[in-house]
Amino acid sequence: MPVTVETPIEKWNGKVREVTLGATQAEGGTRTSTVTVGGSATLPFLHFEGSVPHRPVIAIQIQDVDPQDWSPALRAAWGDTTKDVVAWAKKAAELGPDLIALNLRSAHPDAGNRGADEVAQTVKSVLGAVGLPLIVYGPGVAEKDNDVLVRVAEVTAGERLAIGLCEQGNYRTIVAACLANGHIAIARAPIDVNIQKQINILINDMGLPLDRILMDPTTGALGYGLEYSYSVLERLRLSSLQGDGMTQMPTICTVGEEAWRAKESKVSEGVPEAWGNYAERGVIWETITATTQLQAGADIVVLRHPKAVGLIRKTIDLMMAQ
Numbered sequence: 001m002p003v004t005v006e007t008p009i010e011k012w013n014g015k016v017r018e019v020t021l022g023a024t025q026a027e028g029g030t031r032t033s034t035v036t037v038g039g040s041a042t043l044p045f046l047h048f049e050g051s052v053p054h055r056p057v058i059a060i061q062i063q064d065v066d067p068q069d070w071s072p073a074l075r076a077a078w079g080d081t082t083k084d085v086v087a088w089a090k091k092a093a094e095l096g097p098d099l100i101a102l103n104l105r106s107a108h109p110d111a112g113n114r115g116a117d118e119v120a121q122t123v124k125s126v127l128g129a130v131g132l133p134l135i136v137y138g139p140g141v142a143e144k145d146n147d148v149l150v151r152v153a154e155v156t157a158g159e160r161l162a163i164g165l166c167e168q169g170n171y172r173t174i175v176a177a178c179l180a181n182g183h184i185a186i187a188r189a190p191i192d193v194n195i196q197k198q199i200n201i202l203i204n205d206m207g208l209p210l211d212r213i214l215m216d217p218t219t220g221a222l223g224y225g226l227e228y229s230y231s232v233l234e235r236l237r238l239s240s241l242q243g244d245g246m247t248q249m250p251t252i253c254t255v256g257e258e259a260w261r262a263k264e265s266k267v268s269e270g271v272p273e274a275w276g277n278y279a280e281r282g283v284i285w286e287t288i289t290a291t292t293q294l295q296a297g298a299d300i301v302v303l304r305h306p307k308a309v310g311l312i313r314k315t316i317d318l319m320m321a322q
Contacts, residue, residue, distance in 0.1 A: 007048060009048070009049050010042070010043075010049055012041060012042065012050060012241040012242065013241070013242060013243040014041075014240055014241050014242060014243035014244065014245075014248060015039065015040060015041035015050075015051075015240070015241065015248070016038040016039055016040045016041075016237070016240050016241075016248055016249070016250055016299070017038050017039075017210055017211050017248045017249055017250065018036055018037070018038045018039045018053075018054070018211065018250075019036070019037055019038050019184060019211055019212065019213070019214060019249065019250050020034050020035070020036045020160065020211075021034065021035045021036075021037070021099060021133040021135070021160060021161075021162050021184060022034040022035060022099075022132070022133025022134070022159070022160050023158055023159055023160040023182075027158075027160075028158035028182070029158050029159040029160060030127060030128075030131075030159065031131055031132065031133050031159065031160075032131030032132075033131060033132065033133070034133060034160075035057055035098045035099055035133050036054050037054055037056070037057055037250040037299040037300055038054060038249070038250035038299055039051070039052075039053040039054050040052050040053070040054075041241070042241070043237060043238075043241070043297070044056075044237070044294065044295055044296065044297050044319075045295070045319040045320070045322060047322055052320070054299075055316055055320045056294050056298060056299050056300065056301065056316055057097075057098035057099060057299070057300050057301075058097045058098055058099070058300075058301055058303060058309055058312055058313060058316075059097055059098065059099035059100065059101040059135055059252075059300055059301070059302045059303070060092040060095060060097045060099075060100060060101065060302075060303055060304070060309060061101040061103060061254070061256050061257065061302050061303065061304050062082075062085060062088045062089055062092055062100065062101070062102055062103070063085070063102065063103035063104070063105040063106075064085045064102065064103070064104055064105060064106045064119065064122045065085075065105050065106040065111055065112055066082050066083045067082060067105070070260065070304075071260055071265060071266045071282055072268075073268075073278060073279040073282050074260055074282060074304055074305055076279075077305055077306050077307070078091070078306070085102070085122060085125070085126060086125050086126060086129045089102070089126045089129050089130050090129055090130060092130075093130040093131075093132055095306055095309050095310075096309075096313070097132065097303075097309060098132070098133075099132055099133050099134070099135055099162075099300065100126065100130055100132050100133075100134055100135070101134075101135040101136075101137065101302045102122075102123065102126055102134060102135065102136050102137070103137045103139075104119045104122070104123075104136065104137065104138055104139055104148055104152075105139055106118075106119060106122075106139075107119050107138065107139040107144050107148045108139035108140065108141060108144065109139075109141060109144065111139070113144075115147075116147045116148045116150070116151035116152075117151060119148055119151075119152070120148070120151040120152045120154075120155045120156075121155075123136060123152050123155070123156060124155060124156065127156065127159065133160070133161075133162075134156075134159070134161050134162075135161065135162040135163075135164075135186075135252075135300075135302070136149070136152055136161050136162070136163050136164075137164055137165065137186075138164070138165070138174075140165075142169065142170040145165070145170065145174065146170065146173040146174065149163055149173075149174050149177060150173060150174070150176075150177040153174075153177035153178060153180070153181040153183055154177070154180075154181060156181070156183075157180075157181040157182060158181070158182050159182075159183070160182055160183060160184060161183045161184065162183070162184040162185075162186055162214055162252070163177070163178055163183050163184065163185060163186065164185065164186025164187075164188060164214075164216065165186055165187075165188040165216065166185050166186060166187050166188065166199065166203060167187075167188050167189075167199065168189075168195065168198070168199055168202070171185075171187070171199065171202060171203060172206065175203050175206050175208055176206065178208060178212065179206065179207055179208050183212070184212045184213065184214060185203055185208055185212065185213055185214070186213075186214045186216050186252060187199045187200055187203055187213055187214065187215055187216065187249075188216040188217075188218060189215075189216075189217050189218065190218055191217060191218045191220065191225065191228055191229050191232050192217075192232065193217075193232055193235050193236060193239070193247075196215055196217050196232075196236065196247070197239075197244075197246050197247055200213060200215065200246045200247070200249060201246050204246070210245070210246075210248070210249065213249045214249055214250055214251070214252045214299075214300070215236065215247075215249045215250070215251045215252070216251070216252050216253070216254070217229065217232050217233060217236060217251060217253075219253040219254050219255055219257075219258045219289070219293060220258065221255075221258040221259040221261065221262045221265075221285065221289045222259065222262065222264075222285055222288050222289045222292070223262060223264060224258070224261075224262055226289060226292055229253075229293070229296075230292055230293070230295075230296045231296075233251060233253075233293060233296035233297045233298060234296045234297060236251065236297065237251075237296070237297035250299035250300065251297055251298050251299050251300070252298070252299065252300040252301075252302065253290075253293045253298040253300070253301050253302065254302045255286060255289050255290040255293060255298075255301045255302060255303055256286055256302055256303045256304030256305065256308070257302070257304070258289065259282075259285045259286035259289045259290075259304075260282060260285075260286065260304055260305075262285055264281060264285055265281060265282035265285040265286070266282070282305065283305050283307045283308050283311070286303060286304065286305055286308040287308050287311045287312060290303060290308065290312050290315075291312065291315050294312075294315065294316070294319070
């Protein structure tokens, strides 16, 4: 006799909040499209168990100065466009991502130390060149981040950028700029659920609505903490589904940045033959890291290599079709 096996279904009390990036002209911005993430009422891709109203999305990371420290294989994939941020943004947009992530590296004291007004105009130029919503990262130095990101927030008021990074030791100035100019804050914690929840609370206590916060629990690449960051992402998603309002923000993962830091994605000489082709290895490293993070609950994956963008888009298409 045939045996019927009933699929076990979990019942959840909560869901992930929806966050919309970008604003069209009718909404006070200049974007030709907006992107909404979050809203899931179940674990990633379990369509039989609950609603998954929005698919995970892809951002392509570019920066405002030629990335001399990037892998030669990665730089070769972009060609000379890396020397002109506007040209780079346009080429990235042609690949069909949902978002552009712009790193203001040139404001770093060791990479040009450009001032706030100069890099703010760079952001305006990128906004003028592409119609996609924008994520903007500061140079990663607290004093410069505060200076630069405040000015960026002011000159792009109403565009609903996602701006970061807001960390426990440096969040007040950036959050205030987001609050005053209608932007979204990216809250980063060092692969720790409790710290992530705490920074979310601190940002919200300043008055920024919870639907204007993205969580960045820090990405660990394949072989460099991936299983640890997977666990934290999964625990955050479980907490949100169980009704914890301070963990219900969508998550953003800087996959490309972390994957291309790994020795295995960068080194071409003096490594075992079994490691395989150097250029292909880096793409594989980024793709495996991204697919793993998506399975753990990432709502936005920030990628670097054009091939990885295509592979991850196919992965998301397949998982959303189940």
